[in-house]
Amino acid sequence: MAEPALHPLNWNQHRSAWSLADGVTYLNHGSFGPAPDVVIAARQRWFAELERQPMDFLARRLEPLLDEAAAVLAKFVGCGDDDLVFVPNATTGINIVARSVELAAGDEVLLTDHEYGAVARIWGNVCSKVGARTTLAKLPLPLLNPADVVDAVFARVNERTKVIVVSHIASYTAVVLPIADICRRANERGILTCIDGPHGLVQAPLNLRELGCDYYAASCHKWLCGPIGSGFLYVRGRHKSKMRPAVMSWGQSFSGRPSSWKDEFVWVGTDDPSSYLAVADAVRFIESVGVQEFRRRTHMLAREARNRCAAIARSEPFTPDDPAWYGSMVTIPLPHVARSSAWPGEPHPLQRALWEQHRIETPVCEWQDRLCLRVSCHLYNTPADIDRLCAALEALCPRFAT
Numbered sequence: 397m398a399e400p401a402l403h404p405l406n407w408n409q410h411r412s413a414w415s416l417a418d419g420v421t422y423l424n425h426g427s428f429g430p431a432p433d434v435v436i437a438a439r440q441r442w443f444a445e446l447e448r449q450p451m452d453f454l455a456r457r458l459e460p461l462l463d464e465a466a467a468v469l470a471k472f473v474g475c476g477d478d479d480l481v482f483v484p485n486a487t488t489g490i491n492i493v494a495r496s497v498e499l500a501a502g503d504e505v506l507l508t509d510h511e512y513g514a515v516a517r518i519w520g521n522v523c524s525k526v527g528a529r530t531t532l533a534k535l536p537l538p539l540l541n542p543a544d545v546v547d548a549v550f551a552r553v554n555e556r557t558k559v560i561v562v563s564h565i566a567s568y569t570a571v572v573l574p575i576a577d578i579c580r581r582a583n584e585r586g587i588l589t590c591i592d593g594p595h596g597l598v599q600a601p602l603n604l605r606e607l608g609c610d611y612y613a614a615s616c617h618k619w620l621c622g623p624i625g626s627g628f629l630y631v632r633g634r635h636k637s638k639m640r641p642a643v644m645s646w647g648q649s650f651s652g653r654p655s656s657w658k659d660e661f662v663w664v665g666t667d668d669p670s671s672y673l674a675v676a677d678a679v680r681f682i683e684s685v686g687v688q689e690f691r692r693r694t695h696m697l698a699r700e701a702r703n704r705c706a707a708i709a710r711s712e713p714f715t716p717d718d719p720a721w722y723g724s725m726v727t728i729p730l731p732h733v734a735r736s737s738a739w740p741g742e743p744h745p746l747q748r749a750l751w752e753q754h755r756i757e758t759p760v761c762e763w764q765d766r767l768c769l770r771v772s773c774h775l776y777n778t779p780a781d782i783d784r785l786c787a788a789l790e791a792l793c794p795r796f797a798t
């Protein structure tokens with residue numbers, strides 16, 4: 397398929413860094429991001445070393461190796477080497493935070509109505525155990541002004557609010573939320589902030605020291621292209637000693653170094669640390685392309701997807717067409733596509749048809765009674781992928797229209 401004249405870039409420049417499955421149009425990096433070959437190879441090298449001499453690797457070498465990898469990641473996200481620990485994914489990070497914050501009966505944990513379902517469930521669960529509760533800030537739609545978002549959050553704050561949980565970039569709607577302003581105002585009122593950040597990494601600027609949040613949980617296996625099973629949890633200094641692991645083990649160093657808050661998280665039973673160690677390679681890969689270059693390319697594609705799919709779906713996107721509101725991932729409402737009675741037990745028929753008939757991976761999700769298509773663009777995507785998606789939507793949508 398010819399590349400449209402609209403995009404004079406060499407769109408195939410980075411694609412060869414990946415060994416993607418043939419014949420698949422992969423527009424779902426936001427759910428599960430394939431890692432480039434260089435990262436997969438690094439992980440395999442670490443794994444092979446581990447299996448060659450597990451005692452030496454796990455008992456002697458692991459702690460300094462993890463420190464080295466964490467230092468590379470810490471520099472990338474703008475915090476100190478001692479401020480973050482590796483965890484398998486953002487879900488684990490959020491679980492650790494939810495178990496570590498001391499909630500009491502009557503306390504409130506405030507979330508927005510754009511939060512990821514599992515994250516809302518985690519907080520609901522810890523609240524229910526102590527007689528606390530979660531509350532919901534409904535954000536205005538369409539989102540036109542970041543200040544309105546902040547106001548909508550703080551309109552739900554009261555003296556019982558102990559924690560604000562907010563996504564850096566929301567999962568279903570793909571919108572970038574004004575977390576810096578939310579953290580600033582929360583700090584003024586002594587409210588803790590827990591940022592759910594798996595989509596923030598690389599897609600959006602991130603400097604944790606400047607952000608001023610209390611906790612930031614992220615998955616590296618999304619936009620950073622770390623191996624599946626790599627994530628991190630950032631914890632602000634004063635909370636470190638209060639952090640409780642999701643899985644309890646020895647809570648001490650095996651190599652005899654001075655004790656640290658990280659000890660609870662470094663050893664959580666015998667496991668394969670190769671995905672954490674290869675995160676440093678993922679950072680180096682993204683930096684070799686350039687973060688700005690990543691954002692420029694992937695936003696161009698997301699913008700193309702947004703404008704063309706919205707025209708096909710005859711819908712209004714959730715935000716203005718502005719990189720401040722969305723990065724490499726975009727959500728298009730599908731108001732004229734029938735919802736499925738099978739939802740949420742199985743993928744929507746449109747998602748199934750995109751995959752089964754067109755080999756296109758793009759999630760169709762339901763958010764607040766709206767059906768939405770979410771399109772993720774990474775460095776391996778090209779305008780031809782968007783062309784294929786649009787052609788498939790045009791072919792399929794009449795069948796799903798009410």
Ligand SMILES: Cc1ncc(COP(=O)(O)O)c(C=O)c1O
Binds near residue numbers: 515567
């Ligand atoms: C906003 C948000 N938070 C948390 C998660 C959970 O991420 P993981 O499955 O890597 O733990 C996701 C997954 O897509 C997400 O979109």
